[in-house]
Amino acid sequence: MPVISYREALRAAMREELKRDEKVVIMGEEVAQFNGAYKVTEGLLKEFGPKRIVDTPISEAGFIGLGIGASMLGIRPVMELMFWSFSYVAFDQIVNNAGNIRYMSGGLINCPIVIRGPANGGTNVGATHSHTPEAILASHPGIKVVCPATPYDAKGLLKAAIRDNDPVYVMENTILYNDKGEVPDEDYIVPLGVADVKRVGTDLTIVAHGRAVITSLKAAEILEQEHGVSVEVVDLRSIRPLDEETILASVRKTHRALLVEENKPFCGVDAQVAYLIQSKAFDELDAPIHRVSSIDAPQIYCKRLEDQQLPDVNRVVREALKVLA
Amino acid sequence: MATPAVLTHPESLKRPAGPSEYAKHPVNTALSKKEKAALYTKMARIRHFEQRCIRIYQQGKIGGFLHLYVGQEAVAAGTISLLGKHDHLITGYRDHGHGLMVGMSMNECMAELTGKVTGCSQGKGGSMHYFAPDKNYWGGHGIVGGQAPLGTGLAYAVKYMGLKGSCLAYMGDGAVNQGAVHEAYNLAALWDLPIIFVVENNGYSMGTSQERSTAHPGCLAKRAEGYGMAWDVINGHDVYEVRAKTAEALKRAHEESKPTVLEIFTYRYYGHSMADPDKTYRDKEEIKEYRDQKDPVLLFEKELLAEKVLTAEQVQAINEAAMAEADEAAAFADASPDPTVADITKHIYWEEDNRGPKTTSRGTIIFE
Ligand SMILES: Cc1ncc(C[n+]2csc(CCOP(=O)(O)OP(=O)(O)O)c2C)c(N)n1
Ligand SMILES: [Mg+2]
Numbered sequence: 118m119p120v121i122s123y124r125e126a127l128r129a130a131m132r133e134e135l136k137r138d139e140k141v142v143i144m145g146e147e148v149a150q151f152n153g154a155y156k157v158t159e160g161l162l163k164e165f166g167p168k169r170i171v172d173t174p175i176s177e178a179g180f181i182g183l184g185i186g187a188s189m190l191g192i193r194p195v196m197e198l199m200f201w202s203f204s205y206v207a208f209d210q211i212v213n214n215a216g217n218i219r220y221m222s223g224g225l226i227n228c229p230i231v232i233r234g235p236a237n238g239g240t241n242v243g244a245t246h247s248h249t250p251e252a253i254l255a256s257h258p259g260i261k262v263v264c265p266a267t268p269y270d271a272k273g274l275l276k277a278a279i280r281d282n283d284p285v286y287v288m289e290n291t292i293l294y295n296d297k298g299e300v301p302d303e304d305y306i307v308p309l310g311v312a313d314v315k316r317v318g319t320d321l322t323i324v325a326h327g328r329a330v331i332t333s334l335k336a337a338e339i340l341e342q343e344h345g346v347s348v349e350v351v352d353l354r355s356i357r358p359l360d361e362e363t364i365l366a367s368v369r370k371t372h373r374a375l376l377v378e379e380n381k382p383f384c385g386v387d388a389q390v391a392y393l394i395q396s397k398a399f400d401e402l403d404a405p406i407h408r409v410s411s412i413d414a415p416q417i418y419c420k421r422l423e424d425q426q427l428p429d430v431n432r433v434v435r436e437a438l439k440v441l442a
Numbered sequence: 443m444a445t446p447a448v449l450t451h452p453e454s455l456k457r458p459a460g461p462s463e464y465a466k467h468p469v470n471t472a473l474s475k476k477e478k479a480a481l482y483t484k485m486a487r488i489r490h491f492e493q494r495c496i497r498i499y500q501q502g503k504i505g506g507f508l509h510l511y512v513g514q515e516a517v518a519a520g521t522i523s524l525l526g527k528h529d530h531l532i533t534g535y536r537d538h539g540h541g542l543m544v545g546m547s548m549n550e551c552m553a554e555l556t557g558k559v560t561g562c563s564q565g566k567g568g569s570m571h572y573f574a575p576d577k578n579y580w581g582g583h584g585i586v587g588g589q590a591p592l593g594t595g596l597a598y599a600v601k602y603m604g605l606k607g608s609c610l611a612y613m614g615d616g617a618v619n620q621g622a623v624h625e626a627y628n629l630a631a632l633w634d635l636p637i638i639f640v641v642e643n644n645g646y647s648m649g650t651s652q653e654r655s656t657a658h659p660g661c662l663a664k665r666a667e668g669y670g671m672a673w674d675v676i677n678g679h680d681v682y683e684v685r686a687k688t689a690e691a692l693k694r695a696h697e698e699s700k701p702t703v704l705e706i707f708t709y710r711y712y713g714h715s716m717a718d719p720d721k722t723y724r725d726k727e728e729i730k731e732y733r734d735q736k737d738p739v740l741l742f743e744k745e746l747l748a749e750k751v752l753t754a755e756q757v758q759a760i761n762e763a764a765m766a767e768a769d770e771a772a773a774f775a776d777a778s779p780d781p782t783v784a785d786i787t788k789h790i791y792w793e794e795d796n797r798g799p800k801t802t803s804r805g806t807i808i809f810e
Contacts, residue, residue, distance in 0.1 A: 186598070221571040225563070358806055389809070
């Protein structure tokens with residue numbers, strides 16, 4: 118199977134969907150002539166031309182709203198946000214319009230729009246450019262949110278998102294863009310709402326999404342090598358819909374849970390997952406649920422400190438040992 | 443005050459209201475007697491529907507906000523009467539008039555107001571959120587100015603699909619100060635989109651007069667110049683003038699795929715919403731003057747009587763029929779059932795409502 122980067126996997130997903138459906142349009146700042154701020158859309162303008170690959174002004178409320186309006190009439194826009202942090206100036210469009218119109222119209226209208234782009238800290242760019250709004254957005258019924266951690270999932274989830282008839286927000290991670298992995302050439306999708314057990318284990322379940330999955334897998338390796346503990350890592354992949362069954366099945370097996378995410382602690386995705394476990398598998402637990410999130414402050418600029426603000430391997434190992442104690 | 447010395451208002455508004463100067467415009471002479479009578483009927487229906495709503499609101503049957511269109515009928519009537527198969531529209535929360543104009547029934551509109559399952563949105567939208575996509579009507583939006591980018595997207599889609607059509611995106615005089623509106627203006631002009639931004643200038647945004655809210659170069663439409671867009675100002679009390687000038691903008695959209703900003707001067711007779719006691723920001727004399735001198739329904743009525751399109755008896759019959767229709771709609775809404783508790787979690791996701799071989803997503807999407 119070909120080994121390609123997370124970035125190339127995203128691009129492959131868009132290329133294949135652009136070819137499959139002429140209603141698919143790629144839109145965003147610098148996506149066409151500049152080949153993408155992160156080169157995710159590189160070469161697409163050349164291949165598909167300016168009708169399908171559209172550069173927008175720096176006008177998130179305007180162009181995201183335009184995409185949503187176009188989607189109501191059946192266009193399938195895939196909008197790139199240079200950073201999900203910039204979604205905040207388009208919040209009304211993203212939440213009130215894309216998220217509510219189907220409901221408020223009693224099901225008469227749907228918005229098959231995809232908004233994608235990086236949502237991560239860890240890049241030394243300060244607080245305004247480091248937001249991770251997956252929990253904020255997933256708290257709105259009407260919206261779907263996915264967070265791929267690997268190239269395989271990036272391609273499969275983005276293709277599923279583009280074919281989905283509801284608004285799907287794809288949160289990527291600039292630090293993962295160069296990560297490589299096996300990705301089939303052929304057409305496949307990763308359905309929304311299906312978690313993936315990225316590592317099988319018996320003593321502790323770690324639930325994570327996005328780059329926290331990669332961090333957790335590294336921690337699991339250390340826990341096995343140095344502490345003789347067998348850790349199962351569940352990658353949520355999709356935040357809403359949420360694969361509750363896979364989480365619960367793992368906890369029923371290991372009886373211990375650690376939740377890891379790069380969000381800030383207050384009402385993160387882990388809050389929902391912790392509630393789920395205690396409500397549906399309370400009697401299975403041999404220890405309280407623990408979590409590792411980013412240190413609760415706006416994202417710090419200083420790189421040395423930012424690396425510690427985010428969940429790192431050491432912190433995950435330490436917290437895992439507490440759950441196992 | 444930032445208001446400029448020279449105001450750019452429609453010429454016809456500077457004179458006392460009389461017979462329409464636009465009756466002879468080809469777009470109006472093209473109307474048959476029957477079509478003119480039908481247009482008048484639609485305006486009268488909006489008027490009586492809205493007035494019936496007041497009573498139902500006062501009976502406590504309509505919750506939330508209720509923004510009435512009374513006084514502004516010629517705007518929706520004039521503009522929408524021109525639209526064809528590929529022309530779309532979208533507006534803010536003062537959306538009943540547009541709904542009735544596109545052909546929504548009084549029943550579904552009234553039932554929506556009282557939150558009934560027979561309402562256009564099955565009781566899920568309310569007064570501010572009417573939708574009829576089968577009639578090219580895309581809402582009904584509660585956030586001031588938030589619909590402007592959506593309308594721009596509808597126009598974009600029309601153009602993308604190679605259709606000869608347009609989108610009319612309506613907003614109030616207060617909405618022009620929203621950033622989203624300016625972003626929409628820029629995109630529409632930049633990408634040559636077939637859109638008409640219709641600013642329904644009724645002089646007030648809630649209790650704030652235009653002078654107190656808006657810096658402008660003589661009129662609100664003129665802001666279009668900043669984006670290189672065409673614009674015009676229209677006397678919104680005269681449905682013939684609305685039609686004549688909107689027709690030009692539509693032609694620009696259809697033939698050249700170019701946007702226009704139209705500012706239509708109008709007036710609302712009731713408070714901003716039923717929650718507004720309407721006591722602090724304008725005096726009763728002003729309202730009376732508009733009602734007596736510039737009422738769009740009465741002016742059109744006079745026009746049609748003079749043209750001998752309608753007789754006084756016919757006018758009376760039309761109004762009585764509209765009142766009876768509104769009464770029936772009220773009874774229909776009364777008799778209709780509420781949505782059920784199970785309905786609360788329907789219509790959130792297309793994929794959930796249409797589970798089948800074509801849907802792929804799984805997992806929990808509605809949480810306990
Ligand atoms: C973003 C936003 N801010 C404030 C409001 C509350 N609000 C609703 S209507 C309105 C006045 C708008 O006036 P205008 O645009 O002139 O429209 P009109 O009501 O006169 O038709 C205000 C302040 C809102 N709905 N949305
Ligand atoms: Mg107003």
